[in-house]
Amino acid sequence: MKLTVVGCSGSFPSAESACSSYLVEADGFRLLLDMGNGALGELQRHCGLYDLDAIFLSHLHADHCIDMLAYFVARYYRYDGGRCAPIPVYGPEGTEQRLTTAYADTPSASSMSEVFDFHTVKPGMSEIGPFTVHTELLRHPVEAYGIRIEHGGRSLTYSGDTGVTEALDELARDTDLFLCEAAFTHGKENIPDLHLNGREAGETAARAGARRLVLTHIPPWTDPQVNLADARAVYQGPVELAAPGMTYEI
Ligand SMILES: [Zn+2]
Numbered sequence: 668m669k670l671t672v673v674g675c676s677g678s679f680p681s682a683e684s685a686c687s688s689y690l691v692e693a694d695g696f697r698l699l700l701d702m703g704n705g706a707l708g709e710l711q712r713h714c715g716l717y718d719l720d721a722i723f724l725s726h727l728h729a730d731h732c733i734d735m736l737a738y739f740v741a742r743y744y745r746y747d748g749g750r751c752a753p754i755p756v757y758g759p760e761g762t763e764q765r766l767t768t769a770y771a772d773t774p775s776a777s778s779m780s781e782v783f784d785f786h787t788v789k790p791g792m793s794e795i796g797p798f799t800v801h802t803e804l805l806r807h808p809v810e811a812y813g814i815r816i817e818h819g820g821r822s823l824t825y826s827g828d829t830g831v832t833e834a835l836d837e838l839a840r841d842t843d844l845f846l847c848e849a850a851f852t853h854g855k856e857n858i859p860d861l862h863l864n865g866r867e868a869g870e871t872a873a874r875a876g877a878r879r880l881v882l883t884h885i886p887p888w889t890d891p892q893v894n895l896a897d898a899r900a901v902y903q904g905p906v907e908l909a910a911p912g913m914t915y916e917i
């Protein structure tokens with residue numbers, strides 16, 4: 668599996684990065700995890716506009732899904748070749764309606780479904796292309812999923828947005844690469860069931876036995892070096908900060 672960080676800024680884009688979006692590739696199949704603010708532009712640095720095979724939306728906060736509106740335009744009104752065939756979009760209950768409402772004036776109520784084939788995510792195992800995926804409901808103010816992706820005996824686990832929860836410990840159990848949010852700073856923000864801080868991300872990785880930790884979703888107003896140090900203090904494995912354009916062979 669190859670993971671490419673398309674965007675990793677938390678909550679809103681920074682000057683350096685779009686919001687959450689990660690490209691996962693294997694066997695020529697391209698799965699995009701989340702499509703936050705600015706992600707569609709960055710994505711085109713890494714693959715063709717129409718080369719995605721499936722999209723997974725962890726939850727419906729704007730910093731994880733709002734560029735789906737721009738992608739709708741690109742697929743629905745494609746200049747060369749006509750309207751795109753629908754690709755699978757996996758998201759929480761109500762994803763199609765939310766995107767349609769946010770767009771405000773789609774040509775018809777079913778326009779989104781002409782270019783996106785919506786599937787409702789539930790906790791459990793399933794398959795997306797060549798990947799075996801396991802989704803778990805985590806702790807966030809809205810329905811939000813973490814996802815574990817397995818291929819060829821290797822695994823990638825992405826937290827999406829969540830507070831501390833055993834469900835994430837289990838999802839990331841012995842995972843090869845744990846892409847974990849660390850939006851908060853230890854000792855500064857303490858709001859349960861919203862986000863992890865660097866220390867909590869490190870503790871989660873340690874409890875799970877994750878082999879490698881990549882911290883992501885750090886907002887522009889947060890010092891990433893503090894969160895990195897906090898994670899390193901409690902987790903003995905390799906830890907680093909996600910950055911746009913970074914790739915990992917898993
Ligand atoms: Zn977020």
Ligand SMILES: [Zn+2]
Nearest residue numbers: 726728807828
């Ligand atoms: Zn969120």
